[in-house]
Amino acid sequence: MTGTTNSYILVTGGAGYIGSHTVVELINHGYNVVIVDNLSNSSYDAVSRVEYIVKKPVPFFNVDLRDSEKLGKVFEQYDISGVIHFAALKAVGESTHIPLKYYDNNVNGTIKLLETMAAHKVKTIVFSSSATVYGDVTRFKDMIPIPEHCPNDPTNPYGKTKYVIENILHDIYNADTTWKSAILRYFNPIGAHPSGLIGEDPLGIPNNLLPYLAQVAIGRREKLSIFGNDYDSHDGTPIRDYIHVVDLAKGHIAALEYLNNVTEGAGLFREWNLGTGKGSTVFDVYHAFCKAVGHELPYEVVGRRDGDVLDLTANATRANTELKWSAEKNIDDACRDLWKWTTDNPKGYAVAGYQWTTLAGTDGDYTSRVHTVTKDDLSVSFLNYGASIQKVEFKNQNLVCGLDTLDEYKSQDIYLGATVGRYANRIANGQFEINGETVKLDKNNGENSLHGGSNGFNKQNFLGPIVKRSADEENLILQFVLVDKAGANGFPGELIAAVEYTVGNDFVEVEYSATTDASGTPVNLTNHSYWNLAGNKSTIDGTQVKLATSKALEVDPNTLIPTGNVSTLDISNLDGKVDNCLIVRESSQINTSSESLVEVLEASHPDSTLVLRVETTEPSFQLYTGDYVDIPGKFGPRCGFCVEPGRLINAVNVEKWKQLVLLDNKSTYGSRTRYSFKLKN
Amino acid sequence: MTGTTNSYILVTGGAGYIGSHTVVELINHGYNVVIVDNLSNSSYDAVSRVEYIVKKPVPFFNVDLRDSEKLGKVFEQYDISGVIHFAALKAVGESTHIPLKYYDNNVNGTIKLLETMAAHKVKTIVFSSSATVYGDVTRFKDMIPIPEHCPNDPTNPYGKTKYVIENILHDIYNADTTWKSAILRYFNPIGAHPSGLIGEDPLGIPNNLLPYLAQVAIGRREKLSIFGNDYDSHDGTPIRDYIHVVDLAKGHIAALEYLNNVTEGAGLFREWNLGTGKGSTVFDVYHAFCKAVGHELPYEVVGRRDGDVLDLTANATRANTELKWSAEKNIDDACRDLWKWTTDNPKGYAVAGYQWTTLAGTDGDYTSRVHTVTKDDLSVSFLNYGASIQKVEFKNQNLVCGLDTLDEYKSQDIYLGATVGRYANRIANGQFEINGETVKLDKNNGENSLHGGSNGFNKQNFLGPIVKRSADEENLILQFVLVDKAGANGFPGELIAAVEYTVGNDFVEVEYSATTDASGTPVNLTNHSYWNLAGNKSTIDGTQVKLATSKALEVDPNTLIPTGNVSTLDISNLDGKVDNCLIVRESSQINTSSESLVEVLEASHPDSTLVLRVETTEPSFQLYTGDYVDIPGKFGPRCGFCVEPGRLINAVNVEKWKQLVLLDNKSTYGSRTRYSFKLKN
Structure with missing residues (x-):
């Protein structure tokens, strides 16, 4: 318990995948939480289930961050000591088709959030960024595992919005060094809460490996497509850094506490990778999930995907040493929890009838x-x-x-x-x-x-x-x-x-x-x-x-x-x-x-x-x-x-x-x- | 005359320095113009004087681009065929102190503008960018004169807002290749309209060489500070590419016409430097202005300024060849016109009494x-x-x-x-x-x-x-x-x-x-x-x-x-x-x-x-x-x-x-x- 008694952490996008898991961890760590989410890509059911898990009501406001008036009222109603900012559109592919919506929702939404924070003298923020900001790191030699100092060059509008927001936070810190900003660059979040009550609920066809595989397992998709098995890895499939969403959520508490421990009156702007530091191939994950399910799942190897590269593993040393945080769960844990989430909620939060x-x-x-x-x-x-x-x-x-x-x-x-x-x-x-x-x-x-x-x-x-x-x-x-x-x-x-x-x-x-x-x-x-x-x-x-x-x-x-x-x-x-x-x-x-x-x-x-x-x-x-x-x-x-x-x-x-x-x-x-x-x- | 009869060019920030000069040139080229400007850093007097110069009423709306409802009404009222987008906060130094205002005004303002354009099926835009997006080009060898392919790395919030907007426009084009975007990267605009009726009206202490020098000449400032005379130029002062604002304004018409000539149904995203391609030192400009004034002006050489570099001259070849545009006026012309503007309007648009x-x-x-x-x-x-x-x-x-x-x-x-x-x-x-x-x-x-x-x-x-x-x-x-x-x-x-x-x-x-x-x-x-x-x-x-x-x-x-x-x-x-x-x-x-x-x-x-x-x-x-x-x-x-x-x-x-x-x-x-x-x- 490190949260203070009367103040609240505002979690934007708290009804989303990572947001909901982070709210659970915050409350488990003694923090009071108030959620704002416009539910554009999430469900209040997630909040309801978070309350069920933590056995507490969690104040929730269906507010779009761009609605400064409504957002301001939340800041008036609660004594907010810090913000964890998840709210964003987050589908890379979609972002290339409707970039303006991404800039408006993500960048403009953040600008309005920051304006409201500044107006209420709230200057502590943990920002949900992404390893996507690094872009294609194979343009450098020896940049894998990827360290935080790797130059940024995002290659899609989604990644650019994250990059712009990082820059805004950096510029704000430069202008007023009492701001405290923690930039958390996620690698590949997977898994679900062990309770099986909250998890990822992708709309449409999942873009990511495990949600797709879960839908194959539950019978909603025919088979997994594996994009290339001729990479230079132990089994020929690309290597990524998969991190259990509960570990990721805990990283936010670690970052928040790091910010809270910054010398009184001083500020901070700092980026941390949140990854395991250990890469897994597509086949590694596939096998782990099949083990969780109990039988083999259909797959097909197809051609490489544009823009895919061999290895995108985090160098997580900075978070390990500075935040005293490291991932504790492995891909077997994640696959087990995902499978429980999937079987308990075959259609996500939606239930027919x-x-x-x-x-x-x-x-x-x-x-x-x-x-x-x-x-x-x-x-x-x-x-x-x-x-x-x-x-x-x-x-x-x-x-x-x-x-x-x-x-x-x-x-x-x-x-x-x-x-x-x-x-x-x-x-x-x-x-x-x-x-x-x-x-x-x-x-x-x-x-x-x-x-x-x-x-x-x-x-x-x-x-x-x-x-x-x-x-x-x-x-x-x-x-x-x-x-x-x-x-x-x-x-x-x-x-x-x-x-x-x-x-x-x-x-x-x-x-x-x-x-x-x-x-x-x-x-x-x-x-x-x-x-x-x-x-x-x-x-x-x-x-x-x-x-x-x-x-x-x-x-x-x-x-x-x-x-x-x-x-x-x-x-x-x-x-x-x-x-x-x-x-x-x-x-x-x-x-x-x-x-x-x-x-x-x-x-x-x-x-x-x-x-x-x-x-x-x-x-x-x-x-x-x-x-x-x-x-x-x-x-x-x-x-x-x-x-x-x-x-x-x-x-x-x-x-x-x-x-x-x-x-x-x-x-x-x-x-x-x-x-x-x-x-x- | 290349403008069509019933359609209008919407000019955002048309009451500003470059905007007002561009409106004059647009009308001189037969275009109908409607101006929107929130007058946050400009004066309606500029519009009034533009009307006086062109001898036509120019519809004007005091609208902040972020007010989508008001902006939408302008699009409903006028048949707008294209937009020239100047509206922005533009002081580099100020941007480092109030970055959020810059992102909100510039980036958010542009997002709202683009949303409104898209809603009204207007997909032609000439965007007022800046050579600032290149950042410190001396990080590369042989990048001066600066070509458009020079990688961008703006070093201040103002420049970043321009960079982000260029990216947004690029992403929009990638998503819908019928958009036509001309990115115009300005070098150092100087001078004023030869009529002496419109010109730059900086609030507070001018940041730029010539406006400052003009205020010295008119007695509002004591003396010019020259930041370093130990650079490797012919007289020891740094080299910049100064472009007469009327030439710059004409560059917008050239870009607009280039866009209008793109094959029916096709689009374009392209950047053009607007510079003379010829560098002038601080002393070159100083002497030219003293000549215009008719006597020497007081100056003092002080230490170099952080971030200043020897040479930032444009490679203007792309604009010269593609847009069939090149600067026609020199720094003597600019100094003469600036001096007329200054003596006719010693306090800018404001007149005591x-x-x-x-x-x-x-x-x-x-x-x-x-x-x-x-x-x-x-x-x-x-x-x-x-x-x-x-x-x-x-x-x-x-x-x-x-x-x-x-x-x-x-x-x-x-x-x-x-x-x-x-x-x-x-x-x-x-x-x-x-x-x-x-x-x-x-x-x-x-x-x-x-x-x-x-x-x-x-x-x-x-x-x-x-x-x-x-x-x-x-x-x-x-x-x-x-x-x-x-x-x-x-x-x-x-x-x-x-x-x-x-x-x-x-x-x-x-x-x-x-x-x-x-x-x-x-x-x-x-x-x-x-x-x-x-x-x-x-x-x-x-x-x-x-x-x-x-x-x-x-x-x-x-x-x-x-x-x-x-x-x-x-x-x-x-x-x-x-x-x-x-x-x-x-x-x-x-x-x-x-x-x-x-x-x-x-x-x-x-x-x-x-x-x-x-x-x-x-x-x-x-x-x-x-x-x-x-x-x-x-x-x-x-x-x-x-x-x-x-x-x-x-x-x-x-x-x-x-x-x-x-x-x-x-x-x-x-x-x-x-x-x-x-x-x-």
Whole structure:
């Protein structure tokens, strides 16, 4: 941890390949980060996944650097101590066809960035340059491995933009020697984050060896073309310096810290190669990737490419010695990580059947995203806000109550569609005992604590989601995560809670899991969707139910806390008020996920052909007919009914039930519930 | 004439030193020109003077190239066939201190220009580059004189911006070979337009030899510093290639025509040096300039300057052979022209006691300029519109009727303050005979033609003014000019009419002159100011006058055309209606300017301490008490009185008077009138 507490590093292009990996490393090193990216060639999904990896929100602004007004506002809003500048168009071939766009985006964008920095007295910058600035180094004798003093002569517009920007930074330093500029000249970045969550997501046909090879492996391209095998290398193919993107990312932290350690008041302009210093041939890389994949991949040797030369390996000595940085991963590591990224994300960040937008009136607010997955007749929408279910549409009939704007969600207090936590249902007197001590919670329900307190999970923005296909490719999976800080609503210990939704042809399954750093903290998670099977009717009156159990917890009618007795609830419709905890089975586990799903309820309505079936691994479920709903203009009493599988009410204060809800730092909380839909027989 | 009729050449930076000279040459070669310039380092006065030189209005837009929206509008408004791109910051030393401003202004400005060109399918550009791109050519052997193939390595931000722009243009050509780019690398531009009307106007301390020397000569700097006299040249001082700015300007026309002659559908990217190919030492230039000035100028030899090298002479062969262009002027010519420019404009375009603004509500409309000169107690304002007198303020009392907006001027029909022409007063039946033929004019006064017809000089925008001090430095001179096309209002022949105002401590004198290409055309010019000496009163009632003559032309009361008889007007005040032509003296000349001024009238008012005295070289004057004025909300009847010296009414139709007004292409029309102001005795 070397970042300062209140200041931020602005990362331009932080949604891109190298940018996203660098943001992860920055945060891992204790820096605060704010990202600006115009998403012209990248996806917000990368940012969302970075947040998921680092378990923190990362402020993001969809800003083009050339929009000085918008960029200036970011500098006003955050105390920015330095900039890492990735944002650029970067395809060499494309740059020869649309050079003006490259100069405008890269050079002009940088000029505007530097103007804004200067206006806000931010004078520290790490610049994403490229070995491309060296041009054809074979014009010199003995210039390989390439040292930083090698004269520059870029041979394409992309490389020229990098060269010009280096010059601008140099000229700025000459004019004001308090500027600190680190020029990082990348060699060939490869690989992906070991998590498989972020990686390179090239649009169109990849230009580079490994992304191309990955697409061959995944079946998107037929075969690899190897351009010439008659070079003077051990296997006849050209030699390049491939560097793992995580190593490259770490180089930026090393450079930033080098700049931060420059004598107070002094500045610096200096270039560093970021490469391994070790060359690999095309065949070396090919074989390493085949090893990662597990079998040989088709290739064809074709003629040499114009402009290709035998060897472009970095002399990385300057970075090794000055920045105390060197590449730690090899091409096997990179190939393994790339293959995981590729198999986990065969189409990059895009997932067929998934798309997101934002809630009405919140354009540009990424916390208000609505994630919609569609599988045949089923379309389900989720929010980051409360990891909520906003919409479940089966055969064109919406089955849950949902709202349209984030303000509506924030101003309601009925847990509409939300994940309920840390502790669903009531904790008597808002307190419990652990290790002989009394822990006092936020009381938000008379004397009780209800649904985790007044600032529960339902009001939190979950990170993510990670969206992917299931292993069998059949279902779509969305993974949200929330880091609930120690002490939130009075609960001891930090809780990392994951909510994973799986959407199939005719079901939504939710799996909860949670871990804590506390020696004991109560957890009980559920979903609070209001179901309505009556077509577009505003009440559930007439809903027919088949309950798997009639065993209910008897509760004190004043406190709604179980008395210890068991009562009977024997109903076949929801025409009366119901708010009962029904007992499904005996259980003593903190993690029920490995249990088999048991049906607890089937519901239907005479006015519709659809049937809802709820199954769970949980020992009990609350059934509630929504009699206290009052969202003016939207929903009134009995607009929907809730089926909330979970642990027994107030279990944390009942000795024999305590083990059901008390999570420690050696265990993982877990449960699963599935909502299925079908036509009536 | 090689320019096409309806298309325009857009000249960016056309108000600058080289830009303004190039605009003159373009127009001289038949091109239509539209100028854009942000005037950040130049003056609209240069454009105004260019118009004066070429005797044509030149559309001008105060637009920063980085403002794509405004720039795009210029491209929409004009059919632009090509661009000559000068606009740039250009001080080498300054560029090392504020490099970002240089990159933003020069590179970004060019990117935006090129984007706008591309959007409008304009792909022809002549780019103002610099020999600075070569850097220190002494790093090579045998690279002097410098050929275009000399590798580039600029050593300062200014030079780098030029280098980057050359690269951008080259890359654009590579991407789309229908682009035509001429890169002109200037050596050392010197001199000024031989007219002395436009030249280099450096802000602050000049960086270059000749502008500095000129300021020494004019007394603004003490002495010239010569940086080293121990170089290996004939006199020990360094050798440079000095090129007359008019030669340089012509190089742009040669380049443009070369581009225009490229095979249809093909493009070009090519660099040309614009230099003389002949080197001159600092002492060579020094001696040439001293010769122009007529005496030796103080200098001091000091140490060599960092970065200076012995010889930077162009190899101009490529431009000589390909563009069929070569420098025609030598350093003696340049020194002579520079000295004329310097002595005519000792402070460049700025003139102490003069400033201009625009009429209310017409910000950015350069045709609505108001030119105000102030001499002690006298402040006089003039308009381009009608070369009118808008305001005469003596001892804080305004003495003429004037309006505030251009719309007000355009909508009135009383010739308020205006120059009246081509023919002041009436021409009977709107016709006259010449060479046995009857010429019919525009009848705008019953059967007569009055004051030049319905679209007379009073409704024309005059070009200029050229503003300068008189030879004795005492008075301020403003020169307007109008080219009145052949056939305008029916008059034969083109008339070039000049209106020169001289403002002294206590007078405004106007001198008219005119030439024509016709064998005969009638001319009679005067000024139609409405004088009011009654303080802020709305009528002239009570005004006392002393007339130098009581001899008046008798007129037919119906036609107001002289009968041939002489009547008597004997008045001492203006309390009655007066509209009479009074005869001052016998005259038979088309040009009375060399006559001595004769007093014709003195006027004063009991409510004011001021006296107006009118003197003229003219044979007669119309005295009019403004009884028909009606400008609602502004001026009513008798708001002012007019004193209009000129030729006798309808002289063109009276045989014995004809020679007074009939101008041929061998003569110059001329007259002078002076309005003086004093306190009552």
